[in-house]
Amino acid sequence: MTDIDAPAVAETEALVDSRITEGICTLTLQNPPANVLSIAMMEALDAALERVREDAAVRAIVLAHEGKVFSAGHDLKEMTARRRDPDRGRAFFADTMARCAGLMQAIVRHPKPVIAAVGGVATAAGCQLVASCDLAVASERALFATPGVNIGLFCSTPMVALSRNVSRKQAMEMLLTGEMIDAEAACSHGLVNRVVAHDALERSAMELAGTVASKSPLTLKIGKEAFYAQAEMGLAEAYEYTARVMVDNMMARDAEEGIGAFIDKREPEWKGE
Numbered sequence: 001m002t003d004i005d006a007p008a009v010a011e012t013e014a015l016v017d018s019r020i021t022e023g024i025c026t027l028t029l030q031n032p033p034a035n036v037l038s039i040a041m042m043e044a045l046d047a048a049l050e051r052v053r054e055d056a057a058v059r060a061i062v063l064a065h066e067g068k069v070f071s072a073g074h075d076l077k078e079m080t081a082r083r084r085d086p087d088r089g090r091a092f093f094a095d096t097m098a099r100c101a102g103l104m105q106a107i108v109r110h111p112k113p114v115i116a117a118v119g120g121v122a123t124a125a126g127c128q129l130v131a132s133c134d135l136a137v138a139s140e141r142a143l144f145a146t147p148g149v150n151i152g153l154f155c156s157t158p159m160v161a162l163s164r165n166v167s168r169k170q171a172m173e174m175l176l177t178g179e180m181i182d183a184e185a186a187c188s189h190g191l192v193n194r195v196v197a198h199d200a201l202e203r204s205a206m207e208l209a210g211t212v213a214s215k216s217p218l219t220l221k222i223g224k225e226a227f228y229a230q231a232e233m234g235l236a237e238a239y240e241y242t243a244r245v246m247v248d249n250m251m252a253r254d255a256e257e258g259i260g261a262f263i264d265k266r267e268p269e270w271k272g273e
Contacts, residue, residue, distance in 0.1 A: 015044040018051070023059040023213040024206060025052045025112075032067030037125045038075035042099050049106055049114075056272060059213035059220070061110070062205050063133060064117045070142070073124025073158075074100070097157055100125055104132040104161060108228055111221040113212050117205035118142045118183075119198060124155055127191075131161035134224065136192040137208060138183040139201040144191060147178035164231075166190045216254040217272040 082089035261268035
């Protein structure tokens with residue numbers, strides 16, 4: 001095993017800073033200038049997400065970054081170095097894509113809502129990372145692109161998350177041209193939820209996370225899982241599935257408490273059960 005195959009634990013953990021404040025866990029990519037999604041970075045982010053999966057003190061996650069680049073996507077230098085392998089890197093490329101797909105699905109399947117705070121450039125798998133988050137806040141300086149076509153490598157895996165967030169025509173334009181779009185265009189396309197002044201990004205992302213975190217954690221978990229599940233179903237199946245989800249949700253203590261609090265005109269006391 002080389003260092004590329006198995007990054008040191010200390011090195012991996014240093015790539016993602018994790019801080020918990022008032023129910024919000026902020027995970028910061030801290031490998032500027034590009035915050036590339038190297039094997040080490042993907043392992044670090046996956047591990048950080050896993051650590052708070054069952055943490056009752058965490059109700060929402062903000063994914064932030066150091067530097068001017070949110071993430072430039074895969075580490076092309078790391079990947080190119082593996083062309084010297086006997087198989088010209090095929091096994092390593094397959095492993096990289098599998099790890100990336102696993103990370104993106106881990107975000108989608110995570111029981112806590114994940115909010116991207118994008119204050120810079122997000123390209124290729126970095127753009128995919130934004131699209132995989134449940135919500136996204138962008139600063140006016142943010143830029144987005146799936147530029148693989150410019151280097152002969154179509155952004156096929158980023159396309160999965162991108163095409164599930166923006167319209168087909170807009171996704172295809174980004175994929176076929178590789179051109180950058182600004183934050184306002186990303187917002188109108190549906191890639192991000194809102195655009196704010198650059199110096200207000202952290203505050204805005206935390207305020208949005210705070211609003212989400214104030215809800216019942218059980219309800220958030222149920223709702224997030226159901227949202228992504230029904231999106232892959234046909235209309236009739238989706239209604240049958242979500243009806244079952246709502247019945248089960250109604251039986252939860254938090255639903256009983258929330259409805260009672262609404263009727264009694266008081267603040268609910270969530271127990272997460």
